[in-house]
Amino acid sequence: MKTPFVLLCSKMFLWCLALVFMLSCRTTITIDYPELIENIQEDTLLVIRNVDVFTGEGDELLRGYDVFIDGERIAKIQPSSSLETGNYKVIDGTGKTLLPGFIDTHVHVMSGGSSPWAKIGPSPVHNLHAWLFSGITTIYDLGGAAEITKPLQEGVRDNTIYGPDIYFTAAPVTVKGSHPIPALKELNPWPARSFITSNLNIIKKPADAKKIIEGLVEQNVDYIKLICDELPPGSPFMAEELMKPLIEEAHNQGLKVLVHIGSVENALAAARAGADVLAHAVYRDKLSDADVKFLKEKGVKMIFTISGFENIDAMYTQKYKPKPFDTLTTPEPILGPVTGDNAAKMKEAPVMFGLAKAIHHYIGDYEQNFDLLQKYKIPFLVGTDSPNYGAYPGSSLHQEMQTLVKYGYTKAEVLRAATSDAARMFLDKPDFGTIKEGNLANVVLLDANPLEDIENTQKINLVIKRGQVVDRTFEK
Secondary structure (H helix, E strand, C coil): CCCCCHHHHHHHHHHHHHHHHHHHHCCCCCCCCCEEEECCCCEEEEEEEEECCCCCCCCEEEEEEEEEEEEEEEEEEEECCCCCCCCCCCEEEEEEEECEEEEEECCCCCCCCCCCCCEEEEEEEHHHHHHCCCEEEEEEEEEEEEEHHHHHHHHHHHHCCCCCCEEEEEECCCCCCCCHHHHHHHHHHCCCHHHHCCCCCECHEEEEEEEHHHHHHHCCCCEEEECCCCCCCCCCCHHHHHHHHHHHHHCCCCCCEEEEEEHHHHHHHHHHHHEEEEEEEECCCCCHHHHHHHHHCCCCCEEECCCHHHHHHHHHHHCCCCCHHHHHHCHHHHHHHHCHHHHHHHHHHHHHHHHHHHHHHEEEHHHHHHHHHHHHCCCCCCCCCCCCCEECCHHHHHHHHHHHCCCCCCHHHHHHHHHHHCCCCCCCCCCCCCCCCEECCCCCEECCCCCHHHHHCEEEEEEEEEEEEEEEEECC
């Protein structure tokens, strides 16, 4: 652990880095973010006594166990006893439930969650604090500048900044005029928007694929992201003949590929091209039995981010109201402009309004879509696309889990999708995502059992990241 002075200097550097990015991106309003993480305690020997354990696998709890933590790792798990624990600091787990730290498989560290009309710039450091505060100990960043994300990844790992472990891709690969270009232009004034869009990876012909993937590999990315979506509706999207060589080259480099999709056509094309994961559900279309059967045959996984789409629909109808957990991690200047009648200003943002209009048109099909996805047992992971309007860092993961249970998934399925299944998204033998001896001690202690009520994931008693207890604060 670094000294407080080194921590402060490192934080100041990262804040300055974030500020430079923020000011270069847009005309911003300065706001005060809530203080969420006060400290991370450096205890090296811990035992959580007499706790019920959801290991991240299976459907049941281990009842009344002792979990020993030695440094970064889980040293021993055994039925609880009254034997002396020696030098281990005891945490009483009676009546509580211990889970693996949650994993959000779709975030954007560099985003801010602000609506286009609020003009509030991003704070990557706040995002990291919000995720950790919410029990998320690992995140998968799906699009940003490696020049910023990589130092943040290293800072978290070195303990010079508080946050979840980061796996990341750099800027996504898209085609001219496609997402995220229109959205970035709406969010950012000139000349920042010109700078940002010029740094995207644009593929024009299949022969470009090798050079693009090699360039991303040089940035030490953990995986590749492609965009195949008409956002706003009617805009260009990546054709299958461009996706296929990109995916083949990424696989040759040992990297898995996520494809951002929106329609059935997008999803099927990405699956035919060899995508490993589809980022987002089919959110502006209606799936058929044959569609989902084909996705099953291709073996793709899905990250739905469905609660964010439902929130955007609520904004479209001017009925959105933040959840209580949202207000803990996200300040009112971000939430207020999209709450209730304030969201009428969405009409001034044509990209967002077009997205919301499409979601509103198809939201009645979501239940049938999920029935089919469950019928064919399409594997899924829990992700949020946060921070974004409608999806706020940390709190949105808990809402996403509730929403998936509402659509028919069991609580155990959802908890596995947010822990062990997510850990295996890119890694064959991850050392996180499950509670077992030798794994990283990334765990969350809850005051109530989430297998009884999924909303109990919000009743966080303690977060432990790599064996260190996180001091969460609720100071606004």
